[in-house]
Amino acid sequence: MAETLIVDVIRERLLRSRQVDPETGCWNWTGALMKDRGYGLVTVKRRGCLVHRLAAQLWLGFDPASGLCVLHRCDNPRCFSPEHLFFGTQTDNMDDKVAKGRHRMVVRTVPNRRMTPALLDEAKRLRDSGLAFAEIGRRLGLTAATVSNALRGLTHAGGRPVQTVTAFGETKSLKDWLADPRCVACGKTLRDRLKHGWEPEVALTALPSPGACRAGVAGWRG
Numbered sequence: 001m002a003e004t005l006i007v008d009v010i011r012e013r014l015l016r017s018r019q020v021d022p023e024t025g026c027w028n029w030t031g032a033l034m035k036d037r038g039y040g041l042v043t044v045k046r047r048g049c050l051v052h053r054l055a056a057q058l059w060l061g062f063d064p065a066s067g068l069c070v071l072h073r074c075d076n077p078r079c080f081s082p083e084h085l086f087f088g089t090q091t092d093n094m095d096d097k098v099a100k101g102r103h104r105m106v107v108r109t110v111p112n113r114r115m116t117p118a119l120l121d122e123a124k125r126l127r128d129s130g131l132a133f134a135e136i137g138r139r140l141g142l143t144a145a146t147v148s149n150a151l152r153g154l155t156h157a158g159g160r161p162v163q164t165v166t167a168f169g170e171t172k173s174l175k176d177w178l179a180d181p182r183c184v185a186c187g188k189t190l191r192d193r194l195k196h197g198w199e200p201e202v203a204l205t206a207l208p209s210p211g212a213c214r215a216g217v218a219g220w221r222g
Contacts, residue, residue, distance in 0.1 A: 026079035038077035048202035055080035167200035
């Protein structure tokens, strides 16, 4: 009963921030929007949520744990109309972006073989001499990916993977994301948001509340 009441409250909250386009039928979100991407943002139980994914849960029974993406038929990121949303795999999502002219290069980095401190020092020396990752790997008996990950800080000297975050089709270490101009959160806020289950793109781009970094609060308010 309590869970049903909470769902009804969230549904009404979304509908209060809905502006229906009479020509397209889009339910345009009138609240906060994600920086650069235009998706609607809302805070539920101290967690930043993407409005269209939340709408898919409320009206279409979408399961966030399914690993599927929520796509737009209307190609309008502000829209959260259930009639304009559908589910698909990450491949479907990329194909949809290409078809609609929104494709971005995807960078995938997967640490594999072990990189020792001695090999890392030699790899840095070879890199400084101008060699490409593939050639460095050939000389050291490592894959190009292992060399690339180590030299770019995605693995520690002993080969242990650095914590990475995938957002906007890119995988980077937390350190690299904090240096990215799209990230507006400080390190503590970003780590707290990810720990509490925020979606990476929201965790990176939602503006923190005043004093959030100082107080250690992952508390953007939508």
